[in-house]
Amino acid sequence: MANQDATHPGYWKDARGNLIPESNVKDVDKLRDELVREQIGKAKKLSEEIARFKGCAMGDIEAFIKLSADKYDAKVGGKKGNVTMFSYDGQYKVIRQVAEHMTFDERLQAAKALIDECLREWTEDGRDEVKTIINDAFQVDQEGKINVGRILGLRRLEITDPRWLKAMQAISDSLQVVGSKPYVRFYERQADDSYTPIPLDIASI
Structure with missing residues (x-):
């Protein structure tokens, strides 16, 4: 038209x-x-x-x-739940995945306040690498959203300061699932027994 x-x-x-x-x-x-x-x-x-x-x-x-x-x-x-199913001969497989969308509630601010207390004290100790990791974790993207994975990654740091541990608990408590999105993907087995996705995205064909 x-x-x-x-x-x-x-x-x-x-x-x-x-x-x-x-x-x-x-x-x-x-x-x-x-x-x-x-x-x-x-x-x-x-x-x-x-x-x-x-x-x-x-x-x-x-x-x-x-x-x-x-x-x-x-x-x-x-x-809810991920499921993988194979054809009888193993030539094909279908995967259903349900991706959860997570965010943090107001308790994340309490966690950040506790972490800031630690950072102010650690300034004298020169823990610059840790401070960089922490500050990067709380950076927001262009849409103003916090990267959930980076925040949760802070829990892997081996820090025993009671304030830090309380902050990590606050992070865990503040995590909220706000929605989910289902995906279905299709794969075909190759000669080397690896599985290659059957592309349905026009950009990948």
């Missing part, structure tokens, strides 16, 4: 919202517009098809999990 304004026949709308007489639009711009819209239309249809495929795949996997559990009179609750 050409980029013509429905309320102003004979005009095209440019990127700034201005109405341009069709006679002033270059032929090459019209052809480019046609190409882009055609490809976007195809991409949207493909995206919808992939979404339907994912929904069907997730439903089929969940149904099979329940069917398998029924064989042992076991009840499987919810859709």
